[in-house]
Amino acid sequence: xxxxxxxxxxxxxxxxxxxxxxxxxxxxxxxxxxxxxxxxxxxxxxxxxxxxxxxxxxxxxxxxxxxxxxxxxxxxxxxxxxxxxxxxxxxxxxxxxxxxxxxxxxxxxxxxxxxxxxxxxxxxxxxxxxxxxxxxxxxxxxxxxxxxxxxxxxxxxxxxxxxxxxxxxxxxxxxxxxxxxxxxxxxxxxxxxxxxxxxxxxxxxxxxxxxxxxxxxxxxxxxxxxxxxxxxxxxxxxxxxxxxxxxxxxxxxxxxxxxxxxxxxxxxxxxxxxxxxxxxxxxxxxxxxxxxxxxxxxxxxxxxxxxxxxxxxxxxxxxxxxxxxxxxxxxxxxxxxxxxxxxxxxxxxxxxxxxxxxxxxxxxxxxxxxxxxxxxxxxxxxxxxxxxxxxxx
Amino acid sequence: xxxxxxxxxxxxxxxxxxxxxxxxxxxxxxxxxxxxxxxxxxxxxxxxxxxxxxxxxxxxxxxxxxxxxxxxxxxxxxxxxxxxxxxxxxxxxxxxxxxxxxxxxxxxxxxxxxxxxxxxxxxxxxxxxxxxxxxxxxxxxxxxxxxxxxxxxxxxxxxxxxxxxxxxxxxxxxxxxxxxxxxxxxxxxxxxxxxxxxxxxxxxxxxxxxxxxxxxxxxxxxxxxxxxxxxxxxxxxxxxxxxxxxxxxxxxxxxxxxxxxxxxxxxxxxxxxxxxxxxxxxxxxxxxxxxxxxxxxxxxxxxxxxxxxxxxxxxxxxxxxxxxxxxxxxxxxxxxxxxxxxxxxxxxxxxxxxxxxxxxxxxxxxxxxxxxxxxxxxxxxxxxxxxxxxxxx
Numbered sequence: 001x002x003x004x005x006x007x008x009x010x011x012x013x014x015x016x017x018x019x020x021x022x023x024x025x026x027x028x029x030x031x032x033x034x035x036x037x038x039x040x041x042x043x044x045x046x047x048x049x050x051x052x053x054x055x056x057x058x059x060x061x062x063x064x065x066x067x068x069x070x071x072x073x074x075x076x077x078x079x080x081x082x083x084x085x086x087x088x089x090x091x092x093x094x095x096x097x098x099x100x101x102x103x104x105x106x107x108x109x110x111x112x113x114x115x116x117x118x119x120x121x122x123x124x125x126x127x128x129x130x131x132x133x134x135x136x137x138x139x140x141x142x143x144x145x146x147x148x149x150x151x152x153x154x155x156x157x158x159x160x161x162x163x164x165x166x167x168x169x170x171x172x173x174x175x176x177x178x179x180x181x182x183x184x185x186x187x188x189x190x191x192x193x194x195x196x197x198x199x200x201x202x203x204x205x206x207x208x209x210x211x212x213x214x215x216x217x218x219x220x221x222x223x224x225x226x227x228x229x230x231x232x233x234x235x236x237x238x239x240x241x242x243x244x245x246x247x248x249x250x251x252x253x254x255x256x257x258x259x260x261x262x263x264x265x266x267x268x269x270x271x272x273x274x275x276x277x278x279x280x281x282x283x284x285x286x287x288x289x290x291x292x293x294x295x296x297x298x299x300x301x302x303x304x305x306x307x308x309x310x311x312x313x314x315x316x317x318x319x320x321x322x323x324x325x326x327x328x329x330x331x332x333x334x335x336x337x338x339x340x341x342x343x344x345x346x347x348x349x350x351x352x353x354x355x356x357x358x359x360x361x362x363x364x365x366x367x368x369x370x371x372x373x374x375x376x377x378x379x380x381x382x383x384x385x386x387x388x389x390x391x392x393x
Numbered sequence: 394x395x396x397x398x399x400x401x402x403x404x405x406x407x408x409x410x411x412x413x414x415x416x417x418x419x420x421x422x423x424x425x426x427x428x429x430x431x432x433x434x435x436x437x438x439x440x441x442x443x444x445x446x447x448x449x450x451x452x453x454x455x456x457x458x459x460x461x462x463x464x465x466x467x468x469x470x471x472x473x474x475x476x477x478x479x480x481x482x483x484x485x486x487x488x489x490x491x492x493x494x495x496x497x498x499x500x501x502x503x504x505x506x507x508x509x510x511x512x513x514x515x516x517x518x519x520x521x522x523x524x525x526x527x528x529x530x531x532x533x534x535x536x537x538x539x540x541x542x543x544x545x546x547x548x549x550x551x552x553x554x555x556x557x558x559x560x561x562x563x564x565x566x567x568x569x570x571x572x573x574x575x576x577x578x579x580x581x582x583x584x585x586x587x588x589x590x591x592x593x594x595x596x597x598x599x600x601x602x603x604x605x606x607x608x609x610x611x612x613x614x615x616x617x618x619x620x621x622x623x624x625x626x627x628x629x630x631x632x633x634x635x636x637x638x639x640x641x642x643x644x645x646x647x648x649x650x651x652x653x654x655x656x657x658x659x660x661x662x663x664x665x666x667x668x669x670x671x672x673x674x675x676x677x678x679x680x681x682x683x684x685x686x687x688x689x690x691x692x693x694x695x696x697x698x699x700x701x702x703x704x705x706x707x708x709x710x711x712x713x714x715x716x717x718x719x720x721x722x723x724x725x726x727x728x729x730x731x732x733x734x735x736x737x738x739x740x741x742x743x744x745x746x747x748x749x750x751x752x753x754x755x756x757x758x759x760x761x762x763x764x765x766x767x768x769x770x771x772x773x774x775x776x777x778x779x780x781x782x783x784x785x786x
Contacts, residue, residue, distance in 0.1 A: 062733055062775045083733045086776030105775070107679050107694045107731045110754075128682030130753060149684055162692070162735045166685030286500050289521030291542055292559030299555070301500045307769065314707070314736070338500045340455055340476045342555045343707070360523060361503075376700065378769050379779040382455045382498070383479030386772040 063271025186225025209257030234276025279370025305337010328356025399748035456664025579618025602650030627669025672763025698730010721749025
């Protein structure tokens with residue numbers, strides 16, 4: 001068996017200075033915990049504003065609802081994509097005005113729509129006649145935008161048919177919204193989270209362009225807004241194009257489909273690409289074990305797993321970079337979490353490695369864990385408390 | 394298309410009087426919430442004691458760690474299978490003595506073992522040399538039992554290779570425990586959660602019997618305890634044998650393998666079969682929608698989903714009975730949760746139905762949800778608070 005030295009490309013994710021700062025910051029804290037670097041979020045926001053200067057940012061709060069993250073983005077001028085009335089309460093508490101908010105969940109109770117309306121929100125997504133009915137009653141006269149069904153192929157965390165309507169239904173909804181006294185405002189789609197195929201934007205923008213034209217020509221409705229959702233990737237194990245490349249392609253798709261008549265307003269709803277690479281989870285190796293005398297790969301058990309914030313490792317969909325300090329040859333391992341649940345295995349198929357020198361009690365660093373981690377953690381499964389989260393000082 | 398009247402076999406799960414009591418109890422509470430019926434847990438405990446009179450019960454706290462459940466079982470005389478120091482703190486707070494506890498997680502930090510030892514716990518599971526080392530240092534002289542690897546075939550929520558050691562390694566561990574000054578006390582296995590094939594016990598008991606004999610004859614070690622884990626089923630959609638049938642088969646397997654020399658102590662660790670059918674989740678229909686004009690099955694969105702406590706619906710592994718009140722013909726539906734996550738779909742492949750009369754805003758009753766639900770719910774995903782839980786009065 002050939003031996004390969006352990007080599008982790010930390011420099012692809014952060015400078016060694018930053019890593020040392022994170023290490024020092026977390027030194028006396030009990031693992032597992034998440035460290036968030038607000039400078040990275042600021043840089044991500046500015047990069048999106050620079051590369052897609054025509055796009056208004058509606059940060060998807062669900063990706064990381066930490067008050068510090070929301071407050072930073074509030075100060076930077078971001079708008080917010082809100083999933084529930086609980087998130088709405090949080091945003092209002094942090095002083096974000098309702099004119100900067102969109103109720104972006106297609107699944108909503110009528111009394112929650114009324115609550116948003118009462119608080120001043122006037123922008124609502126929809127994808128079904130029954131939902132549109134509710135909006136017309138609970139938020140009369142509001143702007144609505146119509147979410148298209150997209151297939152999510154090519155996305156590491158795809159979106160299936162749960163959200164959005166087929167274009168045939170979207171056309172009915174546009175007409176219905178007029179009859180119900182609402183303002184048909186725009187079209188939205190979501191290419192799929194961590195979408196690594198920029199072609200997903202191409203097909204969705206094409207369909208959106210067709211609906212804009214149909215609305216104008218056949219329904220006498222001038223749609224004003226195109227909401228391109230999230231989907232921009234964060235840095236996990238598998239490579240993606242650069243934001244620059246995404247931005248150039250998307251701008252070209254918009255030019256091709258809308259020509260000189262671009263939508264008056266273009267919106268994006270980044271979540272993962274805003275917060276993902278701002279977070280590092282610091283964990284500890286609880287055990288290193290083989291299950292039989294002759295087993296080839298040791299099991300490495302960490303003190304964090306699927307129920308402590310890493311649920312997106314389901315089916316190994318999201319492959320977080322895991323950095324072991326230490327040296328020696330690389331050993332292939334199976335990585336698992338600490339609960340008494342057999343589903344709580346992180347990576348069994350994809351090859352992860354640790355250095356020979358790795359020992360029980362060592363700290364490991366799980367990178368790009370700033371999005372869809374802490375808020376997912378379970379409240380008391382196996383008695384474990386939810387993941388702690390700190391802002392890097 | 395043939396029409397079939399909607400017909401839900403509620404009587405298989407509870408009396409209509411009990412159902413009306415639960416309905417009345419929850420009438421003014423905001424959905425979603427879990428209602429736990431302690432009488433059912435008491436009956437389950439007594440049934441296990443009656444059908445398997447030789448077995449000591451160690452309730453798997455993780456299944457439902459509600460203080461009221463733990464206190465009831467404490468008063469009934471149960472022992473407890475503990476997964477973490479957080480659960481240990483809870484049990485001590487509730488006045489359960491350390492002699493009634495077993496640290497049943499194979500994945501544990503040395504400082505946590507020390508904490509259990511300091512609090513008086515002397516019974517520990519193990520499945521690897523490194524773990525045994527830790528126990529010998531942090532809990533000197535304690536009783537250890539050796540968990541066997543089982544394949545979990547036939548289990549709706551299988552256990553894979555994460556837990557347990559192959560018998561070849563178990564033999565090494567038995568010898569090692571003696572050298573380390575620990576007391577090699579017994580063998581454990583877990584047939585897999587919601588195990589519908591009683592044959593899983595047969596093969597595990599056979600292997601355990603071989604190890605008992607090997608230990609006596611080859612290692613001069615008299616093992617005293619057999620821990621058969623959990624695995625007894627709760628009442629979900631798919632049928633299982635009765636507890637009576639399980640008990641008869643398991644007793645026969647024990648007779649066949651141990652003959653006149655049964656282990657001095659037999660332990661079971663029920664979790665799901667103790668708490669599962671004691672719980673009903675009351676939820677609300679948030680939306681009923683088709684995604685296109687011609688789609689066949691409507692999507693029914695509930696205000697609870699995978700992240701609000703129903704994570705065991707992953708891959709549709711656990712099929713909870715879902716009761717819609719109402720009448721009319723049965724409509725096939727897709728059932729999904731309320732979050733902006735496409736993974737939050739409950740049942741798309743297995744056929745669930747609702748009656749024609751079902752409407753947005755109706756309450757639905759998700760049965761057999763007393764185990765592995767509330768404690769799994771996420772802390773703030775999409776802003777949703779964790780699932781509320783009430784004891785039926």
